[in-house]
Amino acid sequence: MSVRDGAIVTAHLSIRRDGFRLDADFEVPVGATVVFGASGAGKSTLLRGVAGLAPAEGRLVVDGEPWLDSRRGLDLPAHRRATGFVFQSANLLPHLDVAGNLRFGAKRAAGPGPDWDEVVQGVGLTSLLDRGVGGLSGGERQRVALARALLRRPRILLFDEPLSALDEPTRRDLMPLLVGLARRYDLPLLYVTHQLDEAMRIGERMLWVDGGRVREAGPLATVTASPDFVRWRGDDAGVVADARLCEHDRDDHLSRVESPWGDLWVRVDPSRPLHSTLRLRIQARDVSLALAEESRSTLLNQLPLVVSALEPGEPGEVLVRLARPGGSAPDAGGVLLARVTSRSVRALDLREGLPVLARVKAVAVVA
Numbered sequence: 001m002s003v004r005d006g007a008i009v010t011a012h013l014s015i016r017r018d019g020f021r022l023d024a025d026f027e028v029p030v031g032a033t034v035v036f037g038a039s040g041a042g043k044s045t046l047l048r049g050v051a052g053l054a055p056a057e058g059r060l061v062v063d064g065e066p067w068l069d070s071r072r073g074l075d076l077p078a079h080r081r082a083t084g085f086v087f088q089s090a091n092l093l094p095h096l097d098v099a100g101n102l103r104f105g106a107k108r109a110a111g112p113g114p115d116w117d118e119v120v121q122g123v124g125l126t127s128l129l130d131r132g133v134g135g136l137s138g139g140e141r142q143r144v145a146l147a148r149a150l151l152r153r154p155r156i157l158l159f160d161e162p163l164s165a166l167d168e169p170t171r172r173d174l175m176p177l178l179v180g181l182a183r184r185y186d187l188p189l190l191y192v193t194h195q196l197d198e199a200m201r202i203g204e205r206m207l208w209v210d211g212g213r214v215r216e217a218g219p220l221a222t223v224t225a226s227p228d229f230v231r232w233r234g235d236d237a238g239v240v241a242d243a244r245l246c247e248h249d250r251d252d253h254l255s256r257v258e259s260p261w262g263d264l265w266v267r268v269d270p271s272r273p274l275h276s277t278l279r280l281r282i283q284a285r286d287v288s289l290a291l292a293e294e295s296r297s298t299l300l301n302q303l304p305l306v307v308s309a310l311e312p313g314e315p316g317e318v319l320v321r322l323a324r325p326g327g328s329a330p331d332a333g334g335v336l337l338a339r340v341t342s343r344s345v346r347a348l349d350l351r352e353g354l355p356v357l358a359r360v361k362a363v364a365v366v367a
């Protein structure tokens, strides 16, 4: 299937609830968009508005089909919107076995899409079809919910914290599956989470929802490096980027990757194939700055970069924004952040345009 470019979903949703109002304008392309924000920001409300599960006003077009247009009096009910919704709890029908639950989704298929065998195999349910759902593990239950959603042949996938009730190993297992499916079936996916680590692993793009509004939207690397987002995250602030695996040094158990910040040595599972893409995260607190390269250091990763901006951080701290010399705009995802003391800023006379050496103490391979 070809990957479609451009916005597949365009929305202006206005939803009023007791004491809360969501006013969300956004566009979503094919692939995984995380809907991220604090508890109570309106993430679930936004998802329910798209699904037709919360009464909304405004306009919503999904894959060329208007689902909501208040001015024309159009408001498709939930059962006529081709959504594949997966909630935190799988909501399976307890009196049916796995196959029965899947047939329930398939019966409501909204149009062309993947067939039974493909979904059952793809989601890893072949050996579970005859099992009653009562005895399934949490991860297995979510697999069934996912397959049921796909068999509905949706035009959009809507996942509301689908992994939050699961343990960490099961979450790790399921994450690539959840995200891979959006690409495999050429679908937009809106994925609600309030956990930054999950957002960083899952998302290609991010909608940052704050106080009932979409505060920022765009590629994950751009939104998470934006000054407001960085200020909001405080000590947790950092940057994320996709990098290419170039070389395994099996003697030293290190691998070289090409990242938008420059080449880095990281610890990577040696079975990962060369040229594959890794997602890296570097937290601002793990980057320090020096003016010239010392010949010896225990730090492996020292990147020659240029100061592009200085932003106030916590009292006595400054967030230094860094870019490749003569490199791309910050939007391109090549920005690195360093959290340093105001005293060090004065001591090194840090200022815009100054070449520095960014010493990276820790690089996390998040996906």
Ligand SMILES: Nc1ncnc2c1ncn2[C@@H]1O[C@H](COP(=O)(O)OP(=O)(O)OP(=O)(O)O)[C@@H](O)[C@H]1O
Binding pocket: 017, 018, 020, 037, 038, 039, 040, 041, 042, 043, 044, 045, 046, 194
């Ligand atoms: N059915 C409802 N009736 C009235 N108010 C509601 C209803 N559902 C949600 N709200 C309110 O709307 C606001 C946004 O809730 P929502 O569940 O969308 O937030 P959220 O960002 O998904 O939060 P969380 O991460 O905690 O799930 C909250 O103040 C909530 O109390």
